[in-house]
Amino acid sequence: MLVDFELIERARNGDHAAFNKVVQVYRKRILGTVARLIGRLEDVEDVGQEVFLRLYFSLDQLRTPEVFEPWLYRLTVNACYDHLRRQRRRGESRMADLTEHQVVMADATAGTKRQVEMERRKRITEEVNALLGAVSEQDRILLTLKEIEGLSLKELEKVYGVNENALKVRLFRARQRVLKAYDAMTGGDKKARRSEDV
Amino acid sequence: MSDQVRHQRVTELFAAYRDAMPDPEPSPDFMPRLWEKIEARQNQTLGFRRMARALITAAAAASLLMAAWIVNRPTESPFYTNSYVELLAASDNGLSEPAIIHAQFGR
Numbered sequence: 001m002l003v004d005f006e007l008i009e010r011a012r013n014g015d016h017a018a019f020n021k022v023v024q025v026y027r028k029r030i031l032g033t034v035a036r037l038i039g040r041l042e043d044v045e046d047v048g049q050e051v052f053l054r055l056y057f058s059l060d061q062l063r064t065p066e067v068f069e070p071w072l073y074r075l076t077v078n079a080c081y082d083h084l085r086r087q088r089r090r091g092e093s094r095m096a097d098l099t100e101h102q103v104v105m106a107d108a109t110a111g112t113k114r115q116v117e118m119e120r121r122k123r124i125t126e127e128v129n130a131l132l133g134a135v136s137e138q139d140r141i142l143l144t145l146k147e148i149e150g151l152s153l154k155e156l157e158k159v160y161g162v163n164e165n166a167l168k169v170r171l172f173r174a175r176q177r178v179l180k181a182y183d184a185m186t187g188g189d190k191k192a193r194r195s196e197d198v
Numbered sequence: 199m200s201d202q203v204r205h206q207r208v209t210e211l212f213a214a215y216r217d218a219m220p221d222p223e224p225s226p227d228f229m230p231r232l233w234e235k236i237e238a239r240q241n242q243t244l245g246f247r248r249m250a251r252a253l254i255t256a257a258a259a260a261s262l263l264m265a266a267w268i269v270n271r272p273t274e275s276p277f278y279t280n281s282y283v284e285l286l287a288a289s290d291n292g293l294s295e296p297a298i299i300h301a302q303f304g305r
Contacts, residue, residue, distance in 0.1 A: 020229065027228065032221030044222055049232045056236050121218035128215040131208075147212040179204055 002026060005065035012059045019059075023052050030076055037080040037144050039129040040087075050079045070158030073151075077141055077159060084137040127185075134181035139174035146171060 002025045010018035031048045035041060054075045062071060132140040145151045145159070153164050160167065280288075 023229065023232065027224050028221045031224055032219070035222055036215070036219050041222065045225060045228060045231075048224070049228070049235055052232055053235050053239065057239065124211070124214045124218045128211060131211070143212075147209065148216045150216075175205075175208075178208060179201075182204060182208055 001069060002029075003068075005068075008059075008062070008065040008068050012062060012065075019056060022055075026072060027052070030072070033073075033076055033145075033149055034080055036148050037076070037141055038083055038087075039125065039132070043083065047079050047083050050083075051076050054079060067158065070155060073145075073155075073159045074161075077145070081137055081141055084140065088137070130185060131178060131181050134184070135174065135177045139177055142170060143174050143178060 003022055007018050007021055011022050027048065030051055031044055034047045034051070035044045038044070038047060051072075055072065058075070062068060132143065135143075142156075145156060151159070153167055156167055157164055162170075
């Protein structure tokens with residue numbers, strides 16, 4: 001826990017200063033998680049604020065301060081999930097927007113070394129976005145939390161409110177679907193087999 | 199490509215993504231904008247509450263008015279309240295409708 005239970009308790013009782021403190025402590029971490037979950041840097045602040053907005057209006061529903069962090073993660077996941085669904089409905093292209101953003105960032109960068117690094121990051125981000133964009137929002141979020149955010153199964157259990165076995169099954173299936181998408185992206189098995197034949 | 203190699207590549211890709219996407223710094227107006235949104239949502243909720251309260255008051259007032267009207271409503275014409283048989287009997291006696299009214303209510 002990054003904050004005391006007492007601070008959360010105070011925020012829950014309507015203390016604005018305590019709420020501000022909680023936001024200040026968690027916002028960077030939440031913004032990072034949101035960025036990696038949605039893959040669109042320009043929307044990160046809006047989604048992050050939505051998370052804290054939901055936190056403000058639902059703090060009184062928090063049973064005990066001990067479960068605050070998994071609960072905050074659940075709010076983050078829900079806000080990201082809503083955002084991704086809206087985005088999919090609008091049919092926006094994550095890739096194109098992200099590329100544009102990254103290109104602007106790269107243009108602003110003066111040094112060649114930094115440019116090379118930016119290019120590398122851009123390529124990785126595009127690849128992962130394409131990979132995760134090929135699976136459902138549920139798979140994307142679950143895999144991001146496990147594989148990228150590094151949440152343990154125990155933590156995921158609290159976030160999702162399901163038992164470990166059910167999570168393992170979900171993770172396995174999500175992973176299989178991502179592997180399929182990876183094969184489709186890279187040409188996968190077929191190419192490898194062809195090269196082995198040659 | 200074996201399954202193990204594919205798994206490993208995807209895992210490496212995810213790890214590289216984690217490094218390529220560090221936690222972004224929040225903008226300086228993060229907190230003021232958050233509070234603006236909180237206040238806007240609170241005002242919206244307050245507006246709904248006020249509207250609901252006004253509707254409840256209006257419904258209660260309308261119910262009272264209707265109740266008062268039902269209690270104090272003017273007596274209806276016997277033409278509408280008398281039965282068909284009563285009217286028929288009256289007409290057989292050669293009385294016209296005003297005469298029946300007069301006979302019954304003394305008007």
